[in-house]
Amino acid sequence: MADQKKFLLTENDIPKQWYNVQADLPEPLDPALHPGTGQPAGPDDFAPLFPMELIQQEVSQDRWIDIPDPVREMYRMWRPTPLIRAIGLEKALGTPAKIFYKYEGVSPVGSHKPNTAIAQAYFNKIEGTKRIVTETGAGQWGSALAFACQQFGIEAKVYMVKASFDQKPYRKSMMETFGGTVTASPSSETNAGRTILGQDSESPGSLGIAISEAVEVAAGDPNSKYSLGSVLNHVLMHQTIIGQEAILQMEMADAYPDIVIGCAGGGSNLAGISFPFVANNLAGKTNTRFIAVEPEASPSLTKGNFLYDFGDAIGMTPLLKMHTLGHSFVPNPIHAGGLRYHGMAPLISALFEAGVYEARAYHQTTCFEAAVLFASTEGIIPAPEPTHALKAAIDEALVAKETGEEKNILFHLCGHGHLDLSAYDSYFSGDMLDYALPQEEITEAMRSVPDLG
Numbered sequence: 001m002a003d004q005k006k007f008l009l010t011e012n013d014i015p016k017q018w019y020n021v022q023a024d025l026p027e028p029l030d031p032a033l034h035p036g037t038g039q040p041a042g043p044d045d046f047a048p049l050f051p052m053e054l055i056q057q058e059v060s061q062d063r064w065i066d067i068p069d070p071v072r073e074m075y076r077m078w079r080p081t082p083l084i085r086a087i088g089l090e091k092a093l094g095t096p097a098k099i100f101y102k103y104e105g106v107s108p109v110g111s112h113k114p115n116t117a118i119a120q121a122y123f124n125k126i127e128g129t130k131r132i133v134t135e136t137g138a139g140q141w142g143s144a145l146a147f148a149c150q151q152f153g154i155e156a157k158v159y160m161v162k163a164s165f166d167q168k169p170y171r172k173s174m175m176e177t178f179g180g181t182v183t184a185s186p187s188s189e190t191n192a193g194r195t196i197l198g199q200d201s202e203s204p205g206s207l208g209i210a211i212s213e214a215v216e217v218a219a220g221d222p223n224s225k226y227s228l229g230s231v232l233n234h235v236l237m238h239q240t241i242i243g244q245e246a247i248l249q250m251e252m253a254d255a256y257p258d259i260v261i262g263c264a265g266g267g268s269n270l271a272g273i274s275f276p277f278v279a280n281n282l283a284g285k286t287n288t289r290f291i292a293v294e295p296e297a298s299p300s301l302t303k304g305n306f307l308y309d310f311g312d313a314i315g316m317t318p319l320l321k322m323h324t325l326g327h328s329f330v331p332n333p334i335h336a337g338g339l340r341y342h343g344m345a346p347l348i349s350a351l352f353e354a355g356v357y358e359a360r361a362y363h364q365t366t367c368f369e370a371a372v373l374f375a376s377t378e379g380i381i382p383a384p385e386p387t388h389a390l391k392a393a394i395d396e397a398l399v400a401k402e403t404g405e406e407k408n409i410l411f412h413l414c415g416h417g418h419l420d421l422s423a424y425d426s427y428f429s430g431d432m433l434d435y436a437l438p439q440e441e442i443t444e445a446m447r448s449v450p451d452l453g
């Protein structure tokens with residue numbers, strides 16, 4: 001039976017600053033490299049793509065960065081978000097563990113993505129950008145950016161990964177409702193898209209390919225900028241308002257988390273829920289476990305290599321030191337479209353190498369099984385991506401049942417699945433496939449990665 005306890009904050013508790021984990025890293029991040037020269041990329045290299053404020057945030061070593069008032073005002077539309085103790089789920093599992101989740105599905109588009117979309121649209125607006133071009137996987141990011149751009153009177157153009165464009169038609173409707181323009185990727189509108197279509201006219205697309213298209217269009221138009229919904233340092237930083245709120249809410253619950261869990265596509269929702277808690281570990285105050293959960297079909301942390309690679313499929317973006325499956329890797333069309341990315345945020349990658357994060361991977365059917373149980377005990381239908389975090393939370397709660405330990409488990413429910421119900425249909429009908437990723441595919445894609453160490 002459904003049974004839960006909510007921990008709610010007031011508007012005054014919305015954080016006033018973003019937390020920048022770069023200030024607390026054991027070692028500084030390796031710099032982004034210019035795609036042509038292989039030398040460290042400077043602010044001028046990024047200027048055609050991003051407003052200067054975001055370029056500065058990307059490399060800032062300040063621990064706290066003020067959230068501008070207009071951004072915080074906008075956050076009030078849906079923040080603070082609830083933190084909920086899943087008592088019904090605990091009972092169903094018979095675990096002595098307490099399971100908490102932070103729920104970002106209450107935002108205007110149903111996920112955590114507007115936290116950074118609003119900030120990025122604002123900084124673009126004050127620097128005079130007329131149009132923002134971006135990519136989207138499952139459509140969550142495109143929806144968030146279209147919404148944010150509309151709020152600040154900027155045009156939004158979105159390249160949507162074709163597999164998701166076909167699977168999730170209502171995401172397009174949502175983007176258009178918020179005034180955005182949507183194109184399925186790979187498209188014939190760009191050189192990048194035409195190149196991919198020339199190799200495979202049936203390509204399902206990938207985030208890497210869609211990024212190539214968006215970057216090409218933004219770089220070719222002085223009134224346009226590009227925007228990324230994950231991976232980059234400033235994007236992860238904007239999401240830290242989630243974890244800051246969660247710290248206050250866990251205090252209300254009188255329960256500090258022993259384990260914090262998030263799904264990991266590019267790393268932004270995981271960073272958002274976890275970095276403020278990671279700060280306490282890095283300061284030696286706590287010993288929390290942090291778990292990144294990936295799909296078996298796109299396992300960049302669990303099976304990828306930690307080295308410099310491009311962020312996009314064609315090799316137009318700066319090179320980032322990260323866990324990668326190779327930029328030419330096209331993941332199978334799993335329903336968790338937001339997790340179909342070849343790389344991983346450099347910040348999450350570095351903290352994984354430093355032993356702060358653990359990582360594991362699951363197949364999608366086992367995640368949907370967990371989601372159906374969760375819907376019955378919590379009355380929320382999760383997006384396909386956070387079903388991976390949910391599955392890990394359940395597994396940890398079952399370990400606690402074995403050992404009899406009263407652990408506090410916090411997982412991130414970063415979005416609802418109301419526009420992903422076709423994925424649930426496919427699970428119920430037995431059509432859902434589990435894709436095992438053969439090592440040869442990774443080896444093949446890694447051949448395209450430049451040898452920069």
Ligand SMILES: *Cc1c(COP(=O)(O)O)cnc(C)c1O
Nearest residue numbers: 140230265266267268269385415
């Ligand atoms: C975009 C998205 C993801 C994947 O991106 P991260 O940067 O890893 O968070 C996961 N879940 C949802 C609901 C998303 O919208």
